[in-house]
Structure formats: C-alpha cells, structure tokens
Amino acid sequence: MGKAQKKTGKGRLDKYYKLAKEQGYRARSAFKLIQLNKKYNFLESARCCIDLCAAPGGWLQVASKYMPTNSVIVGVDLVPIKPIPRVVTFAADITTPHCRNLIRGELKDWKADVVLHDGAPNVGTAWIQDAYSQSELVLMSLKLAVEFLVKGGTFVTKVFRSVDYNNLIWVFSQLFGKVEATKPPSSRNVSAEIFVVCRDFLSPKHIDPKFLDPKHVFKELASSVDKTTGNDVQANVFHPEKKRRQRDGYADGDYTLFKTTTATDFIHGDDPIAILGSFNKILFTTEEEKNWLFMDITTLDVKENCQDLKVLGKGDFKTLMKWRLKLREELGLDVKTKDTEEVTETVEIEEEVDEEQQISEELERLNAEASARAKRERRKANEIRTKTIQRMQLQMTAPLDIGLEQSDAALGVGQDDVFDLVETEKGMNTRNQVHWLDDEALEVTDSENDDSEGAEEIDEDVLSSDEERDRRVGGLEAELDGLYDAYKDRLRERDAKFRAKEERSKNKEREKEWGGIQNEKDSDEESTDSEGGWDVSQRNKARDDDSSSEDETSDEEGEGGNIATNRKRIRILKDSTLPSAKRQRLVNTLEPLSKPSSAATRLWFSQDLFSGLDGADNFQEDEEVEENMDEADSPSEESDNEMEEVSDEEDGFEVVPQNQDDDVDMWDTADQDQDAAKQEKVRQFGLNTAEAVTLAQMLVNRQKSKTDLINDGFNRYSLNSKDGLPSWFLDDESKHYKANIPVTKEAIAALRAKQRALDARPIKKVAEAKARKKLKAAQRLEKAMKKAEGVNETTDMTEREKAKQIEKLMQKGLSGGKKAKKEVKLVVAKGAHKGIKGRPKGVKGRYTMVDARMKKELKAKKRKEKQQKKRKRA
Numbered sequence: 001m002g003k004a005q006k007k008t009g010k011g012r013l014d015k016y017y018k019l020a021k022e023q024g025y026r027a028r029s030a031f032k033l034i035q036l037n038k039k040y041n042f043l044e045s046a047r048c049c050i051d052l053c054a055a056p057g058g059w060l061q062v063a064s065k066y067m068p069t070n071s072v073i074v075g076v077d078l079v080p081i082k083p084i085p086r087v088v089t090f091a092a093d094i095t096t097p098h099c100r101n102l103i104r105g106e107l108k109d110w111k112a113d114v115v116l117h118d119g120a121p122n123v124g125t126a127w128i129q130d131a132y133s134q135s136e137l138v139l140m141s142l143k144l145a146v147e148f149l150v151k152g153g154t155f156v157t158k159v160f161r162s163v164d165y166n167n168l169i170w171v172f173s174q175l176f177g178k179v180e181a182t183k184p185p186s187s188r189n190v191s192a193e194i195f196v197v198c199r200d201f202l203s204p205k206h207i208d209p210k211f212l213d214p215k216h217v218f219k220e221l222a223s224s225v226d227k228t229t230g231n232d233v234q235a236n237v238f239h240p241e242k243k244r245r246q247r248d249g250y251a252d253g254d255y256t257l258f259k260t261t262t263a264t265d266f267i268h269g270d271d272p273i274a275i276l277g278s279f280n281k282i283l284f285t286t287e288e289e290k291n292w293l294f295m296d297i298t299t300l301d302v303k304e305n306c307q308d309l310k311v312l313g314k315g316d317f318k319t320l321m322k323w324r325l326k327l328r329e330e331l332g333l334d335v336k337t338k339d340t341e342e343v344t345e346t347v348e349i350e351e352e353v354d355e356e357q358q359i360s361e362e363l364e365r366l367n368a369e370a371s372a373r374a375k376r377e378r379r380k381a382n383e384i385r386t387k388t389i390q391r392m393q394l395q396m397t398a399p400l401d402i403g404l405e406q407s408d409a410a411l412g413v414g415q416d417d418v419f420d421l422v423e424t425e426k427g428m429n430t431r432n433q434v435h436w437l438d439d440e441a442l443e444v445t446d447s448e449n450d451d452s453e454g455a456e457e458i459d460e461d462v463l464s465s466d467e468e469r470d471r472r473v474g475g476l477e478a479e480l481d482g483l484y485d486a487y488k489d490r491l492r493e494r495d496a497k498f499r500a501k502e503e504r505s506k507n508k509e510r511e512k513e514w515g516g517i518q519n520e521k522d523s524d525e526e527s528t529d530s531e532g533g534w535d536v537s538q539r540n541k542a543r544d545d546d547s548s549s550e551d552e553t554s555d556e557e558g559e560g561g562n563i564a565t566n567r568k569r570i571r572i573l574k575d576s577t578l579p580s581a582k583r584q585r586l587v588n589t590l591e592p593l594s595k596p597s598s599a600a601t602r603l604w605f606s607q608d609l610f611s612g613l614d615g616a617d618n619f620q621e622d623e624e625v626e627e628n629m630d631e632a633d634s635p636s637e638e639s640d641n642e643m644e645e646v647s648d649e650e651d652g653f654e655v656v657p658q659n660q661d662d663d664v665d666m667w668d669t670a671d672q673d674q675d676a677a678k679q680e681k682v683r684q685f686g687l688n689t690a691e692a693v694t695l696a697q698m699l700v701n702r703q704k705s706k707t708d709l710i711n712d713g714f715n716r717y718s719l720n721s722k723d724g725l726p727s728w729f730l731d732d733e734s735k736h737y738k739a740n741i742p743v744t745k746e747a748i749a750a751l752r753a754k755q756r757a758l759d760a761r762p763i764k765k766v767a768e769a770k771a772r773k774k775l776k777a778a779q780r781l782e783k784a785m786k787k788a789e790g791v792n793e794t795t796d797m798t799e800r801e802k803a804k805q806i807e808k809l810m811q812k813g814l815s816g817g818k819k820a821k822k823e824v825k826l827v828v829a830k831g832a833h834k835g836i837k838g839r840p841k842g843v844k845g846r847y848t849m850v851d852a853r854m855k856k857e858l859k860a861k862k863r864k865e866k867q868q869k870k871r872k873r874a
C-alpha cells in the first residue's frame with residue numbers, strides 16, 4: 001500500500017478518493033464498508049468489532065461512526081495505525097499467535113459481533129510477511145474470527161477471484177448460516193477483489209482443524225490446473241471461436257484485469273499468439289524497443305495496434321504477427337522466409353509462417369468466392385428487373401408482379417416463348433400495337449415501321465447487337481426512371497419539406513401551363529396519347545365514330561403515344577387541310593403548346609362540361625391558325641424558304657432556326673402573367689436573393705443597362721432542349737445547371753440588414769400581448785385619474801389627505817394593483833453554508849438556501865418538460 005502508488009496510479013483519484021478526502025476518511029476503502037453495511041446492516045447492532053488488517057484505519061473510522069457509542073472496536077495491522085477515538089489498535093501480524101494473544105488480552109471474555117478483514121498481502125514491497133498469499137491470509141483471518149465471534153456473528157472478508165475462491169466459499173458455508181459474495185460499487189471494476197459477507201455464525205463446538213489449514217483447503221485444485229494447455233486455447237487469438245470461459249479465476253498474485261507486456265517479450269517470446277491473447281498492451285520502454293518504433297516496418301497501424309490488443313480483429317493480429325516476423329528477420333533472429341526450406345533450425349518459424357499464409361490464403365479465397373457470388377446475384381437480379389420492366393412496357397405484367405421470380409416452377413413451361421422479348425417486339429411492331437413508354441425505343445420502332453428495309457430486317461430471328469444494346473439501354477433507362485420515381489415517392493413520404501417544395505413547383509407548372517382553353521385541347525390530346533387504359537379506350541370510341549379519319553389516326557397511334565411532342569404538332573397540321581408551305585409556319589406559334597399538361601389540368605378538362613367543346617376548340621384552333629397564317633404572311637421570303645426546306649423533312653422540325661425578329665413571337669402571355677406575379681411579389685416583400693439585389697444595385701448605379709441584362713440572358717444555360725431527357729436528370733439539372741450570377745458584398749450586407757430587422761420584430765403573439773398590456777395599463781390609469789378627480793372634488797378632506805389619497809390611487813393605477821415582489825436572496829449551500837441551520841451569517845432579509853445539485857435537478861426537470869412538450873407538438 002505504498003503512498004506514491006496510490007496517488008500517481010492511473011484513475012486512482014476517483015470520486016471515492018475525493019469523497020473520502022472531503023469526509024475525512026483515511027482511505028477510500030471506507031466506502032466499501034459503508035456500502036456493505038448499507039446492504040447488510042451489521043454495524044448498527046454490533047457492540048464489539050475486530051478489524052483485521054486495518055491500517056490506515058478507514059474501516060475503523062466507519063465502524064466507530066456506525067456502531068453504538070461505548071462499543072469496543074479493536075484494529076490490527078502490520079503497520080501502526082494513527083489513533084482513532086474509541087478505537088484500540090495494535091501493530092501485529094494476524095497470522096501469528098502474538099496477535100491472537102493481544103486481541104484476547106483486549107477483549108477479555110467478550111465475544112465480537114463483527115470481524116472484519118480487508119487484508120491484502122503487501123505484494124511488491126519488501127515485507128517479510130509476503131510469504132502468505134491472499135487466500136491464506138483470508139483463512140488466517142477466519143481462524144481468528146471463529147475464535148472470537150459470538151454465535152450469530154458476522155464475518156466480512158475480502159477475497160480475490162482465484163483458484164482458491166470456491167474452496168474458501170465452501171469452508172465459509174460450513175461455518176456460517178448465510179454466505180454471500182458481493183462487490184460494492186466503490187470497489188474498482190478492474191480489481192479482482194470481491195467481498196464475502198458471512199452471517200449467522202454457527203459457532204460449532206468442534207471445528208475440524210483441516211477447515212482452517214491452507215494445505216488442506218487449497219490442496220485439491222493445485223494439481224488440477226493445467227495452465228499451459230488451458231492458456232493456449234484461450235489465448236489463441238486466431239481461433240477465437242475456441243475460447244473458453246476462464247472459470248479458474250485469476251492466477252495467484254495476479255489480481256488485475258489490465259495487463260501489459262513488453263515489445264521484447266513479444267518479439268523474442270516463443271508463443272507470440274498467446275501474448276496477443278492474454279495482454280492488453282505492448283509497451284516500448286527500453287532504448288532498443290524505442291528504436292524499433294522508428295523503423296520503417298513499424299507502421300502507424302502497428303503502433304496503434306500495440307496500444308490496445310483487446311480491441312483488435314484478426315487482420316490487426318495478422319499485421320502484428322507480420323511485423324514481428326519482419327523485425328525478427330531484421331534483428332537476425334530469423335532467417336528470411338524464402339530460405340526457411342533449407343534451414344533446419346527454423347522449423348518452428350516455418351510453421352508459424354505457414355499458419356499465417358494459410359490464414360491469408362483462406363481469407364483471400366473466401367473473399368473472392370463471396371464477391372463472385374455477390375456479383376452473380378447482382379447480375380441475375382438486374383436481368384430479372386430489366387425483363388420485368390420491359391414486360392410492363394409491353395403491358396404484359398402488372399406493377400405488382402415486379403420482384404416475383406419469373407423462373408417460378410409453375411410458369412416454367414413455355415415461359416421463355418411467352419416472354420421472349422425479341423419475338424414479342426417483332427409481333428407487336430408488325431401489328432402496330434406497341435405502347436412504348438420509352439421514347440428512344442419508340443424511335444427505333446418508328447424507323448423500322450417507316451422503312452420497308454427495316455421491316456425485312458426484323459424478320460430475322462435475332463436482333464442485331466446495336467438494337468440489342470439500344471433495347472437494353474432503353475430498359476435500363478426505364479428502370480432508372482422507375483427507381484427515381486420510387487426514390488421520390490419515398491422522399492415524399494418522409495420529408496415534409498420535399499412535399500412542400502414539390503407542391504410549389506407544381507403550382508408554378510400549373511401557372512405556366514394555363515394558357516386558355518385552346519392549349520388545353522392540345523394537352524388533352526397529348527395526355528391521351530401518353531396514356532393507355534381508359535383514355536385510350538375513349539379515344540378508340542371517338543375514332544369509331546369518325547370512320548373517315550380512322551386510318552390516319554390508327555397510323556398515329558401505331559407510331560406510339562409517346563412520340564416527341566413537336567412531331568405530334570406536325571401530325572395535327574397534317575390532319576388539317578392547310579397547304580403545306582403555310583402549315584410549316586405554324587411551328588413557331590405552336591411551340592409553347594408542346595408543354596406537357598399536368599394531371600390537374602387533364603382532370604379539369606375531363607369534366608362533362610367540356611365534352612361538347614370539341615367543335616369550339618377546333619373553331620378556336622382554326623381561328624388561331626388563320627391568324628397565324630396572316631402573321632406568317634408578313635415575314636421575308638427567305639424565312640419562308642427556310643421553313644419549306646424544313647417541312648420536307650419531318651425530323652427537321654425539332655430544331656427551328658430563329659431570326660432575331662422572331663423574338664417578339666417568343667414572348668408568351670403566360671410568361672407575362674408570371675412576370676406580373678413576380679413583380680407583385682417583389683413589391684410586397686422586396687428583393688430577397690443576393691443576385692437580385694446585386695443586379696438592382698448595378699442598375700441603379702448605372703453599372704448595367706437593360707441591354708446588358710438582355711444580353712446576359714443569352715447564355716449556355718438559357719436555350720436548352722429538354723426533350724427526351726429523363727425526369728431525374730432534369731430535376732438534378734434544375735438544381736445545379738444554372739448561370740452563376742455574381743453577387744456583391746454590399747448586396748449581401750443589405751439582405752442581412754433586412755433579415756436582422758425582420759428578426760428584431762416580435763412575433764405576432766408577443767406583439768399582441770404587449771399591446772394588450774399597454775391598453776390595460778392605459779385603462780387603469782384613466783380609471784385612477786377619474787377616481788383622483790373625485791377625491792379632489794370632495795370637500796370633507798384636507799388638502800394633505802387628498803394628496804395622499806391621490807398618490808395612493810395613482811400608484812395603484814400604475815402598478816395594476818400588484819404588489820412589488822420582495823427580493824429573495826439565494827444562498828448557495830456550500831463551504832461554510834453547508835448543513836447550516838438557521839440564518840447564514842451576513843444575510844439580511846428574505847433568503848433561500850440552494851445547493852448546486854438542486855439547481856442542476858431543477859434545470860434537468862425543466863429541460864425534460866420542454867422536450868416532452870416538443871414531442872407532443874410534433
């Protein structure tokens with residue numbers, strides 16, 4: 001129990017150490033007895049107590065505190081104990097008859113109610129008495145206990161979990177009615193000590209001397225422990241599954257859980273694996289070991305691994321073993337691995353290497369197998385998913401079927417034929433019944449239909465590799481789109497912000513889309529095209545009615561509902577009886593109509609109310625066509641020719657060359673509406689982006705002109721075609737693919753100032769409450785003034801009385817009848833104030849005693865209440 005060790009040891013100055021110091025106990029171990037007594041209550045009723053191995057006297061202090069006054073307390077230890085009131089102490093070895101005689105002399109014919117023993121052999125110091133091990137010391141203390149204990153008395157002893165533990169417990173249970181082992185909270189977890197409380201001493205007339213003879217008590221187990229084999233298995237870190245629980249307890253004299261070893265032992269030792277398994281840390285203490293730390297082979301990993309062996313995995317142990325091997329080679333302890341075959345002396349090392357190699361080879365093999373299996377499964381799953389999606393596109397599978405194993409035994413027969421994509425595509429194409437979801441795939445089919453050569457080509461059994469690739473790419477894109485939609489659905493479910501954002505963008509779309517009934521007719525048509533099911537059947541019905549246009553319409557349908565929108569416009573023009581030259585000029589004017597309509601718009605125009613408006617629509621369309629024709633008459637001959645050129649080639653309509661003069665046509669009324677709405681917003685809330693403020697400031701300071709702004713509007717981001725691009729791509733682009741407008745410091749400062757002003761404004765509720773308070777105060781004041789006037793007018797009061805009365809009334813009116821709160825002084829219950837009863841010194845007036853704990857608890861309570869409220873609100 002060296003003093004230096006106690007103060008410098010890691011973690012020794014814990015809360016019990018501090019508490020012991022604070023409460024005046026000589027040792028932190030005092031709390032162990034306090035906690036044991038709290039559990040078993042043996043001190044309060046005891047009149048006589050013997051404490052064996054009592055220095056420095058912590059337990060004696062506790063005994064003196066908890067035992068009744070006038071009780072006898074005797075303490076013995078090898079070292080003298082400083083005097084403690086009401087306690088008699090001796091310096092003696094408890095294993096000697098001298099000690100026994102001293103106690104006998106002190107107690108006379110009294111018997112002890114409690115015998116305590118907290119002894120531990122003074123390991124590591126130069127005590128002659130080290131000969132006895134802990135277990136033997138316990139047995140010696142038991143010997144004294146049985147001699148001095150009264151019947152029914154209590155014996156409390158410290159024991160260490162060791163091979164002798166069970167034997168000791170057995171002996172205790174022979175002599176006591178109740179034997180319980182417990183570890184009080186103040187006993188450190190890293191310590192293997194445990195306390196055994198033996199109650200209800202049986203006080204047998206004759207005690208077999210063998211019970212108290214170490215040779216007999218500890219005899220049996222000594223031979224039964226085969227330490228080498230047991231440790232080998234336990235410590236083999238490379239076969240952790242073979243680990244056994246260590247039921248034999250701790251080795252004698254080794255009562256700590258945290259064990260360290262030196263790097264030299266690890267490098268030079270014969271059994272490095274056992275070292276890795278049984279120690280916590282490898283230390284580099286000597287000069288030589290420190291030099292190893294600077295070697296190249298001692299990587300950061302190796303150093304880290306040496307710090308805590310208990311947290312390492314197989315790989316880390318392997319790293320350490322490899323490092324050991326290399327270091328041994330460097331030190332000349334081993335011959336390089338390649339030479340091992342020739343050197344007979346290094347058989348042992350060779351085996352080690354073999355074992356490591358085997359482990360690494362095995363690991364590699366397993367890894368390779370696992371990754372190959374995972375790859376196979378991934379590929380298989382991808383194929384199945386692609387197939388299913390394609391089947392869905394062919395309307396052969398319901399969405400619910402996705403994920404169902406198509407190689408189901410029940411479907412096995414003939415399944416390949418039924419779901420053969422190539423065959424199906426061929427068949428479908430010839431019948432013009434395919435409703436592709438994918439635009440690209442559609443174009444492939446289109447060209448095949450239009451081209452007679454293509455028709456011959458598809459008679460071939462196998463599609464060419466290009467087509468196959470296209471089809472695959474199409475399938476994958478559809479799959480990607482599907483996954484993206486699913487991801488958006490999930491996001492929608494989870495994230496309220498996302499829903500709000502989406503709703504906003506939908507509203508914007510609706511605003512944009514709304515371009516009058518004529519537009520809607522087109523979009524209506526478009527939606528019909530893009531949908532199957534009910535919409536298609538409705539169209540078919542309409543088609544049946546109008547037999548004259550049947551062929552043309554079916555042609556259109558055959559070419560797919562999802563054909564690019566501008567191409568549909570062309571078809572609409574084709575249907576009309578306009579001369580081709582003039583027809584082409586409509587392309588510009590019809591451009592805005594290519595916007596897809598929203599589900600809400602479609603739903604609105606699917607109402608019965610609009611069902612009879614076909615004619616009106618046509619009429620309106622015709623009217624617009626005529627208007628456009630008139631407009632189109634005016635442009636120059638050159639542009640006419642250009643248009644004609646374009647009209648010859650259907651696909652050419654996708655890109656419409658535009659003259660600068662055409663800019664006027666680009667203005668859309670919907671855009672104008674939007675601009676007006678934006679301007680209204682700006683008027684209401686001001687500019688709220690740094691870019692907008694920067695531009696505004698530049699315009700005001702004449703650093704930019706209107707023309708500059710217009711010119712800036714034409715950039716790589718402005719005129720982008722979005723046709724045929726998947727929605728996930730467009731969504732992503734809308735976030736990042738935009739012009740980077742510079743912002744100035746001034747603009748940001750202005751916005752911040754605006755935000756600060758907004759923040760400084762009280763919220764509505766607070767403002768209302770403040771106003772209410774003000775109003776009530778004014779009302780009170782008015783009332784008080786009226787009363788004061790009344791007082792002033794009374795005649796049966798002197799002027800002095802009146803003044804006093806009025807002053808009272810006015811004060812009441814101002815304060816609202818509330819008495820001013822008296823100030824309460826808070827006195828912290830610590831230091832001199834701790835445990836004080838009555839008024840603390842130097843405190844006048846009202847006061848409250850508070851202690852840091854109460855403050856903490858109150859704070860915690862408030863915090864909890866707040867959290868609960870929040871949760872409820874959520």
Ligand SMILES: C[S@@+](CC[C@H](N)C(=O)[O-])C[C@H]1O[C@@H](n2cnc3c(N)ncnc32)[C@H](O)[C@@H]1O
Nearest residue numbers: 053055056057058059077078093094118119120
């Ligand atoms: C952990 S300390 C006891 C602390 C004590 N319970 C307290 O609260 O202050 C263990 C003590 O056992 C004592 N000891 C060890 N072997 C002894 C022996 N053979 N006879 C008497 N005391 C012994 C040591 O001198 C040491 O002071």
